[in-house]
Amino acid sequence: MRYQWAVSFVTALALGIALLVVAPLAAHRLRRVRADERPFAPAKLVPPAPPRARRRAKLEDRALFGVRAAAIVALAVLGASPLVRCSRLSLSRSSGASMAVAIVIDDSMSMRVVQAGRSRFDRAKSAAVELLAGAREGDAIGVVLAGAPARVALAPTTELDAVSSVIASLRESDRATDLDGAVRMASTALASLPQVDKRVVLLSDLADGQPDAPPVGEGSPLPLWAPLEDIARDASDCGILAADDVGARVRVRIACGKSASAAGRIVEVRVGKKVIGSATAQGSDVNVDIPKDAEGGDRVAYLLGTDAIASDDAAPVLVASSASIGVVVEAADETAVTGGPPVVEQALDALRTDLATRPMPAVPDQSSDFSGIAGMIIDDPPGFTPEQRRALGAFFDNGGVVLLALGGRAASAPLGATLDPILDHATTWTPLDAKTTGVAKDAPASFLGEATRSAVDLDAKKRTTIAPGDLASLDVVLPWSDGAPLVAEKNVSRGEGIVVTLPFALGASDLPVRPAFIALLDAFVASARSHASQRRAEVGATWSLPSGVTAAVGPDGPVEIAREGGRAKLTPALVGAYRLTIDGKQELRVAAPSAKEIDVRPRRVRAPEAAAKLGATEARVDASAHVAVLLLLLLFVEMILRVRAARHARAA
Amino acid sequence: MSVAREAAESFDWSEVASLRIRSRLVAEGVYAGAHRSARRGSGIEFGGHREYVAGDDLRWLDRRALLRHGRLLVRQFETETDRALRLVVDASASMGYRGEKRAHDSKLGTASLLSAVLARIAVASGDPVGLTYFGGEHARPVAVAGGREGFERVLGSLEAVRAGGDAVRDPALLDRALGILSRAARRGSVVVVMSDLFDMPEDAPERFAALASRGRSVVVVQILDPDELDLPFEGTVRLRAIEGDALVETNAEDARAAYRTALDELASRYEGTLVARGARFVRASTGDDPANVVRAIIATVR
Numbered sequence: 001m002r003y004q005w006a007v008s009f010v011t012a013l014a015l016g017i018a019l020l021v022v023a024p025l026a027a028h029r030l031r032r033v034r035a036d037e038r039p040f041a042p043a044k045l046v047p048p049a050p051p052r053a054r055r056r057a058k059l060e061d062r063a064l065f066g067v068r069a070a071a072i073v074a075l076a077v078l079g080a081s082p083l084v085r086c087s088r089l090s091l092s093r094s095s096g097a098s099m100a101v102a103i104v105i106d107d108s109m110s111m112r113v114v115q116a117g118r119s120r121f122d123r124a125k126s127a128a129v130e131l132l133a134g135a136r137e138g139d140a141i142g143v144v145l146a147g148a149p150a151r152v153a154l155a156p157t158t159e160l161d162a163v164s165s166v167i168a169s170l171r172e173s174d175r176a177t178d179l180d181g182a183v184r185m186a187s188t189a190l191a192s193l194p195q196v197d198k199r200v201v202l203l204s205d206l207a208d209g210q211p212d213a214p215p216v217g218e219g220s221p222l223p224l225w226a227p228l229e230d231i232a233r234d235a236s237d238c239g240i241l242a243a244d245d246v247g248a249r250v251r252v253r254i255a256c257g258k259s260a261s262a263a264g265r266i267v268e269v270r271v272g273k274k275v276i277g278s279a280t281a282q283g284s285d286v287n288v289d290i291p292k293d294a295e296g297g298d299r300v301a302y303l304l305g306t307d308a309i310a311s312d313d314a315a316p317v318l319v320a321s322s323a324s325i326g327v328v329v330e331a332a333d334e335t336a337v338t339g340g341p342p343v344v345e346q347a348l349d350a351l352r353t354d355l356a357t358r359p360m361p362a363v364p365d366q367s368s369d370f371s372g373i374a375g376m377i378i379d380d381p382p383g384f385t386p387e388q389r390r391a392l393g394a395f396f397d398n399g400g401v402v403l404l405a406l407g408g409r410a411a412s413a414p415l416g417a418t419l420d421p422i423l424d425h426a427t428t429w430t431p432l433d434a435k436t437t438g439v440a441k442d443a444p445a446s447f448l449g450e451a452t453r454s455a456v457d458l459d460a461k462k463r464t465t466i467a468p469g470d471l472a473s474l475d476v477v478l479p480w481s482d483g484a485p486l487v488a489e490k491n492v493s494r495g496e497g498i499v500v501t502l503p504f505a506l507g508a509s510d511l512p513v514r515p516a517f518i519a520l521l522d523a524f525v526a527s528a529r530s531h532a533s534q535r536r537a538e539v540g541a542t543w544s545l546p547s548g549v550t551a552a553v554g555p556d557g558p559v560e561i562a563r564e565g566g567r568a569k570l571t572p573a574l575v576g577a578y579r580l581t582i583d584g585k586q587e588l589r590v591a592a593p594s595a596k597e598i599d600v601r602p603r604r605v606r607a608p609e610a611a612a613k614l615g616a617t618e619a620r621v622d623a624s625a626h627v628a629v630l631l632l633l634l635l636f637v638e639m640i641l642r643v644r645a646a647r648h649a650r651a652a
Numbered sequence: 653m654s655v656a657r658e659a660a661e662s663f664d665w666s667e668v669a670s671l672r673i674r675s676r677l678v679a680e681g682v683y684a685g686a687h688r689s690a691r692r693g694s695g696i697e698f699g700g701h702r703e704y705v706a707g708d709d710l711r712w713l714d715r716r717a718l719l720r721h722g723r724l725l726v727r728q729f730e731t732e733t734d735r736a737l738r739l740v741v742d743a744s745a746s747m748g749y750r751g752e753k754r755a756h757d758s759k760l761g762t763a764s765l766l767s768a769v770l771a772r773i774a775v776a777s778g779d780p781v782g783l784t785y786f787g788g789e790h791a792r793p794v795a796v797a798g799g800r801e802g803f804e805r806v807l808g809s810l811e812a813v814r815a816g817g818d819a820v821r822d823p824a825l826l827d828r829a830l831g832i833l834s835r836a837a838r839r840g841s842v843v844v845v846m847s848d849l850f851d852m853p854e855d856a857p858e859r860f861a862a863l864a865s866r867g868r869s870v871v872v873v874q875i876l877d878p879d880e881l882d883l884p885f886e887g888t889v890r891l892r893a894i895e896g897d898a899l900v901e902t903n904a905e906d907a908r909a910a911y912r913t914a915l916d917e918l919a920s921r922y923e924g925t926l927v928a929r930g931a932r933f934v935r936a937s938t939g940d941d942p943a944n945v946v947r948a949i950i951a952t953v954r
Binding site: 043045046065 | 848894898918
């Protein structure tokens with residue numbers, strides 16, 4: 001039988017290092033045996049050392065030996081320039097040139113799912129830190145957040161400390177997911193940079209509620225790498241979208257992901273910790289009966305049981321809106337043409353809003369007449385009487401929204417009748433020049449969207465001209481082609497006024513029969529609904545608030561209010577109740593989860609096979625610096641131990 | 653030639669030859685020596701006259717005084733008896749210790765040298781010498797004998813003895829030596845005990861002091877190694893007693909002061925007990941000049 005034994009250089013080196021460590025220990029032990037025990041006749045006269053001194057001497061010896069042995073090992077390891085193989089993300093470099101990378105981090109609600117003891121969001125943050133660790137001087141790194149709406153957290157910069165700081169400050173949210181918007185935003189952010197090697201890294205579970213949509217990144221000009229395959233998995237989740245108090249019961253609307261069902265789960269309504277009603281879910285809508293003598297206070301609906309995401313299993317209960325839209329239209333103008341209800345009422349019906357339409361003969365002159373009215377459409381009024389102005393003022397104070405169409409009648413208001421509190425000055429009904437037929441072809445589409453193009457040619461002969469003194473207080477959202485306002489907004493107290501410089505009468509223009517008119521009414525109804533006394537909106541949607549808002553407290557504490565040009569805005573990032581202080585009064589609003597976000601199925605990513613060239617999940621990291629720091633620390637500790645030992649010897 | 657013999661032969665007798673052991677007490681000896689005896693009778697030295705009374709031995713009538721002074725006078729004589737030197741050497745195991753650097757010899761070696769010197773002095777003074785041990789291997793006690801022969805016997809015994817025996821495990825070790833001594837040592841004997849006094853029974857000081865009864869001179873010489881005086885070790889040490897099972901782990905620097913105090917207390921106890929009974933105590937080191945030690949011993953005997 002033959003044995004072959006080969007010792008490599010590394011093995012021999014390791015044995016040599018081991019000898020350096022073991023030899024002193026052996027010498028120490030031998031020295032202890034030979035030197036310590038000796039014959040001494042008067043040994044009985046020698047007092048034994050106190051236990052503390054013996055332990056201290058032992059401890060110091062052993063501690064000193066241990067530190068020295070560790071220092072020898074560290075020195076040997078340092079000399080070997082150790083490379084540590086570890087599981088972490090790293091970007092592949094095709095050449096030595098610097099690169100520009102946009103890291104897209106998904107901070108949506110689906111990233112709250114916990115896997116292997118940590119949330120997907122934590123996993124994404126850690127991955128971002130790992131990628132950043134592999135960055136070199138000259139690399140430009142940007143951070144984009146994929147929670148809806150997608151936003152740039154940090155524009156690409158070579159200041160890697162700033163990137164690190166931004167990543168560390170990121171927090172989870174309950175937003176919906178906008179992967180396409182985030183990837184587009186990332187590509188745009190990198191477009192103007194000088195680096196040749198540009199790429200987008202998507203740290204997401206790819207769950208944007210559109211699992212069958214085209215792959216993420218398709219059509220993007222830059223390479224896309226989505227390395228977190230371990231979190232791109234479906235998860236079972238159900239959540240409460242809305243909980244409305246409809247009198248004797250609370251109606252709870254539930255949404256579930258494809259692989260989940262709420263059937264059999266209990267829905268409870270509580271006031272504080274007290275349960276005032278419960279029911280077993282059978283489907284997506286659950287009615288929970290509430291006793292008449294139930295305890296008063298803020299009610300919250302809970303979906304009991306455990307699923308992938310906990311933050312969507314509770315929702316504040318709102319009083320169901322029974323508000324309506326008041327319509328004040330001179331019917332005589334309309335019936336002559338259509339032979340039916342006024343065009344405005346017909347258009348409102350077409351919108352199928354949940355707000356009833358309440359035709360009114362005139363603008364109410366009593367505040368109480370505005371009860372239940374969320375918004376008023378007033379078509380070309382002949383000014384407002386003082387009583388009407390007072391009542392409108394109170395309506396605005398309660399957050400009411402008015403859509404005011406101005407035409408000839410408004411311009412010829414009698415003495416004493418003004419358009420206050422919306423406009424301070426009189427208007428004029430002036431002819432349009434031939435060149436101005438409607439909005440410009442490239443007019444901003446932010447207000448009416450695609451329907452803006454339908455307002456290019458309105459076939460109008462005249463329009464209302466607003467006094468310059470009023471123009472300064474208006475926010476023009478849709479101008480005529482010559483820049484004059486066609487549609488303008490204005491905050492009035494806690495409410496909002498939308499001014500249109502054409503009346504809704506068909507005789508004045510084609511506006512009422514254009515898609516732009518439907519879009520205008522839709523925007524008005526949405527604004528009216530959002531200004532209702534108790535309001536619900538999706539997480540991530542921006543609330544436009546009255547300028548009198550002074551504070552906002554969300555589920556996580558105080559929330560920052562953004563102010564732009566006299567307008568206050570708040571974008572809720574978490575599901576739950578938000579209490580706003582507006583002009584000294586408390587107002588409750590609710591941020592609800594997006595139904596799409598509850599579907600956690602991942603979407604496909606463009607060309608995953610090409611991703612292997614963009615980066616890897618394994619890296620070899622030079623640990624020399626860490627070992628060097630450790631060695632310095634050990635030498636420092638040894639110095640301290642020796643000083644202490646010398647002090648003890650001197651004391652003795 | 654053994655160390656004891658070499659030292660004895662090479663010892664400078666001129667220094668101590670004039671130092672002869674003299675006893676303050678009159679010893680009854682076998683041979684007339686240089687010490688005064690309690691008994692008066694015919695002897696070597698004229699000790700005065702007295703009037704003749706009837707019955708006196710006419711052989712001692714001083715005829716010259718009769719012829720000169722016409723008086724009948726009888727001579728008186730002082731008889732000088734030999735003072736036996738009884739050497740008691742501790743040859744137990746602890747006496748075999750020799751320190752690393754400063755000692756000339758082991759404690760037993762030093763005790764043997766001192767004993768040989770004292771024996772020579774005694775013999776030169778006409779006093780017999782005897783030798784007893786406690787402990788020791790090949791320890792042959794020597795009966796009291798005078799002259800060169802006695803000296804040679806003592807020397808031969810000192811040369812042959814080796815350190816051995818455990819006074820802790822064998823408490824009767826001391827009994828055997830002192831028992832014989834207390835019976836055999838006559839009035840006027842000089843008993844010199846050479847020992848490190850370690851591991852002795854608790855009543856050892858009293859037993860040594862008891863030897864000083866019946867007109868005996870007792871000198872206890874504690875012989876120590878310089879290491880045993882100073883505890884010169886450094887750091888943590890484990891000290892194993894040579895006799896007995898004692899094992900002490902200590903830090904030498906921390907323990908030194910307390911050890912010296914304990915050593916001094918031991919010596920003080922012996923000295924106090926011995927002096928109270930008329931005995932003497934001498935402290936010596938194996939690093940000391942033996943002549944000085946012998947002088948110190950002899951000085952205590954005068």
